[in-house]
Amino acid sequence: MNHSLPIEANPNQPASAVTGRRPDSPQFTDDPMVDRLYGVTLSLVTELAVTRTRLDTLERMLAKRGVLNEGEMESFVPDEAAAGARGRLQDEYLQRVLRALG
């Protein structure tokens, strides 16, 4: 299953219009690196919550349908198409969590 949704689906709009750090972001600490670290950390907080919610949805659905047996997830190996789709997901993920870096 591919639930990946391209960030850049609109050819009229550059990706920079969607993602990335605002050039006018204020600095709250004495060291801009600390501000950036907060930015990444909070995006990670968000994305981890999203992932946990997704996993929760998935596991509930699978258990309800009796599809998932114990231990099956631990031994799963993705095929080529799945691995490629995961790579694209990871690219989009990084654009979200590294928002504060630009």
Added chain:
Amino acid sequence: MSYPAPWHTIGRHALMPEAAHDEVARFDIVARLNAHVAQRLGPQVREAWEARGRHVFRMRHGRDPLDRHEVSEAMARDAAYRTYSLVRRNTMEIRQQAGRELVSRQAARLRDRARALNEGAATLKLDPHFEAPRYVTAIDQHLMRGGYAAERLEDDVSNPANYDAGMYATIGGTGGPWINAAGRALVDWLQRECPDFKPQRIVDLGCGIGHNTLPLREAFPSAEIIAIDAAAPMLRYGHARARSLGVDDVAFVQGDAADTRLASNSFDLVFSTMVLHETSRQALPKIFAEAQRLLRAGGLTLHLEQPTYRGLEPFEQFVRDWDGRFNNEPFWSALHETDLPALLVKAGFAPERVFETRCVAPSWNKSALQEDFGRAPAWYAVGAWQMANGFAVIG
């Protein structure tokens, strides 16, 4: 802690962007983060002020601070305030990026849906030659890229779609499923305070996507309602949204709240909700003067806003000023310091007919999920009644 209702409980209409599982989960966690900021980190800022900031200021100056600028001197570098600010600013940016991702992949589809709903309707009046005021075009209001008037494709509705879908995360679900708490608060105030007032012609100045216009439609079904906004994308989206909700008799008209080009002396109610802080020092007196010009005898102008700073303790002013400093609301601070009743008098309303009040939205308790835990959204409001015998003497 009280928690926001989940995103999936917000109202659905034809223009609402389609959200996938993770996009919904992202709005939900951002709304919870915002609730955490308000309920956990916010109080820590006050504790830091009581425990440290106030004493540091007193030691330096031998007195308490007189205004928010002096509080800022003591608190801007405080760890609790900086942490609060860092988290709050980041949740705003995360919310904006999440909304942009959501709408950019379906921008053309949303545009087409709006076109189909708007086609041939006389109730949508856009003016291709209209130039929106600088306060609308020159700023990314509350970090929304391009601002209200931005168009990235022909007949674009993507910024209003982002605004509509993401507003829930910003205000933590307190607007109710239709994000119309300010409109409901206004209606509730009218029905309570002046039950005999039955406006026949109504203008909403700065209607945005009409969130807060539609409760007036429901409350006054026979009234003629004109919703004015400077931004074409907001009007396109708002008009299509209204139609998809079965409302086809509210006119969405592109125009300037300070110069609506509507007939003088012809309206019973001229209102705005959360609009004044997004205007400017130059525009505000003109908007009040325009309201005065539009109203006929016995008419009412009423404007809902965040509380004025006047009369608030300096620390409270400092905390409330966060949006003005860090959320791209350049007129926020000045507006909340302005004596709005005095400005209404200057605009021509009789001093004894000018008033300040509080409008509170009735709680949305239709189901347990939408329970708002008593956090009824409430606004400061400033208004004036038009003299019963024609125009008041300007002076």
